[in-house]
Structures are given as C-alpha cells and as structure tokens.
Amino acid sequence: AQTVTQSQPEMSVQEAETVTLSCTYDTSESDYYLFWYKQPPSRQMILVIRQEAYKQQNATENRFSVNFQKAAKSFSLKISDSQLGDAAMYFCAYRPIPTGANSKLTFGKGITLSVRP
Amino acid sequence: DAGVIQSPRHEVTEMGQEVTLRCKPISGHNSLFWYRQTMMRGLELLIYFNNNVPIDDSGMPEDRFSAKMPNASFSTLKIQPSEPRDSAVYFCASSLRGGNTDTQYFGPGTRLTVL
Numbered sequence: 001a002q003t004v005t006q007s008q009p010e011m012s013v014q015e016a017e018t019v020t021l022s023c024t025y026d027t028s029e030s031d032y033y034l035f036w037y038k039q040p041p042s043r044q045m046i047l048v049i050r051q052e053a054y055k056q057q058n059a060t061e062n063r064f065s066v067n068f069q070k071a072a073k074s075f076s077l078k079i080s081d082s083q084l085g086d087a088a089m090y091f092c093a094y095r096p097i098p099t100g101a102n103s104k105l106t107f108g109k110g111i112t113l114s115v116r117p
Numbered sequence: 118d119a120g121v122i123q124s125p126r127h128e129v130t131e132m133g134q135e136v137t138l139r140c141k142p143i144s145g146h147n148s149l150f151w152y153r154q155t156m157m158r159g160l161e162l163l164i165y166f167n168n169n170v171p172i173d174d175s176g177m178p179e180d181r182f183s184a185k186m187p188n189a190s191f192s193t194l195k196i197q198p199s200e201p202r203d204s205a206v207y208f209c210a211s212s213l214r215g216g217n218t219d220t221q222y223f224g225p226g227t228r229l230t231v232l
Contacts, residue, residue: 035220043206045223091160095219104173105150105221107160 002027004094006108013082014116020067021077021111023092031097034068034075039110040088048090051075079113087115119143121224123209129230135197138227141190142211150221151184151194152208160208166192167214199231 003026013019025034036048051059051068058066063083067076079086092108122141130136142149150165164174166186174184181200186192196203206228210221 033219037223043226043228045208045210045226047220047222050220104162104165109159 002029002094002096002106004092004106004108006092006111008111009109010112010114012114012116013079013086015082015084017082018078018080019082019113021079021090021092021113023075023077023108025073025075025092025094025106027073027094027096029096033095033097034066035093035095035105036064036066036075036077037091037093037107038086038088039091040085045091049077082115084115084117087113089113121209121211121222123207123224123227125227126225127228127230129232130199131232132200133198134231135195136199136203136229136231138194138207138209138229140192140194140209140224142192142209143222144190146211146213146222147189148212148214148219148221149186149192150210150212151192152210152223154206154208154226155204163194196229199229201231204229204231 005024032053034051038046038048049059049061049064051066058068063080065078089110089112091110094106124139148167151163152160154160163176164184169186184194206226208223208226210223212219212221
C-alpha cells in the first residue's frame with residue numbers, strides 16, 4: 001500500500017524568507033502523480049502544485065517549486081519570498097496513474113506553516 | 118466556471134438524527150470523491166464514483182454511512198443515525214478522469230457537529 005509521510009508537524013518562516021516543507025512516500029509503482037495542497041483557515045483545499053513522476057524536471061508555479069527525488073521517494077515543497085497569506089496547513093498527496101478505476105489520492109498528515117511578519 | 122459546491126457549509130445535529138450532505142461537482146468532471154477530515158485521522162477517502170458508479174467504498178466507516186450519485190451533477194452522503202464521533206469536516210472533490218493529470222478539485226467542505 002502507498003503511504004505518504006510528512007514528519008514535521010509545524011514550521012515557521014519569516015516573511016520574505018524561503019522555507020522548505022518535506023514529504024516522503026512509499027510506492028512500488030513507477031509512474032504516479034504527486035501533489036501539494038494548501039488548506040488555509042477557511043478550510044478550502046487548494047491545489048498548489050503537481051508533479052508527474054515520469055518528468056525529471058521539477059515543477060514550478062510562481063513562488064512555489066518542488067524538489068522531486070524519485071530514487072529517494074522524496075517530494076519537498078519550497079516556498080520563496082514567503083507571504084503572510086502562505087500561512088496554512090500543507091498536505092502532500094500521492095496518486096498512481098489511473099489503471100482500471102484506481103484514482104485514489106493518499107494524503108500525508110499535513111504540516112502547519114506559520115509566517116512571522 | 119464554478120468550483121465544487123457543497124451544502125450545507127455547517128451542520129449541527131443531535132445524536133441519532135439523519136444527516137445528508139450534498140455535492141455538485143465541476144461541470145464536465147466524471148469522478149467524484151467524498152473525504153472526511155478529523156484531527157486524529159487526517160484526510161480519509163470515504164468513497165469515490167466514476168461516471169456515477171461507486172468504484173471504491175472501502176473507506177466508508179460503517180453501514181450508517183451511504184452515498185449516492187443519481188446523475189453526473191449531484192451526489193449525497195448520508196449518515197443515519199448520526200453519532201458524536203461522526204463530527205468532522207466532510208469534503209467533496211471532483212476530477213476529469215482521463216484528463217491531463219486527473220487532478221482533484223475540492224469543495225469548501227461541510228463542518229458537521231453531532232451533539
């Protein structure tokens with residue numbers, strides 16, 4: 001079974017600084033997708049960034065980028081120029097490439113990020 | 118285009134009562150997912166549908182929970198009878214199976230409190 005581990009329950013960053021959130025996963029699949037979702041106090045789950053495992057290039061979305069290390073099964077999220085609005089809970093998620101009817105997302109426990117002004 | 122719509126946003130009920138949560142997926146999406154989020158267990162997938170057919174309901178906690186998707190634009194999650202341990206935030210998500218990345222988009226959630 002696939003598992004997603006976010007070992008840091010909380011992190012804090014100074015506004016305008018850079019922070020990296022860690023995530024590791026376990027799978028026997030060779031092709032899959034990885035996601036980072038943000039959940040602010042409003043509880044809305046917002047997609048931040050996604051990575052296809054078959055792509056070697058790390059995904060980037062404005063101030064958000066990932067460091068995808070397939071061999072190490074590591075998928076960290078880097079937030080540059082942190083803003084107060086980045087304060088939220090961040091979830092790492094894994095999903096295999098759909099085969100048959102399998103589209104299940106497996107989430108980590110999440111990490112709470114606070115941003116200091 | 119509107120995102121995933123869930124109602125109600127908040128529900129407070131008494132133990133033993135029936136609770137029905139509703140979801141309207143993004144138009145054109147063909148997969149729908151129901152999740153439950155609690156402090157203790159995090160985000161759990163309860164059930165998901167593909168083309169209105171339930172595919173995997175292994176996450177449904179017990180027979181008190183049931184979900185239906187009568188058409189492509191509507192789904193319900195029902196709890197009968199409700200218990201205090203059902204208190205949680207329930208999310209609905211939808212995706213386009215076969216799309217570029219089959220990314221799931223979440224609704225705003227329903228916060229359920231069972232007294």
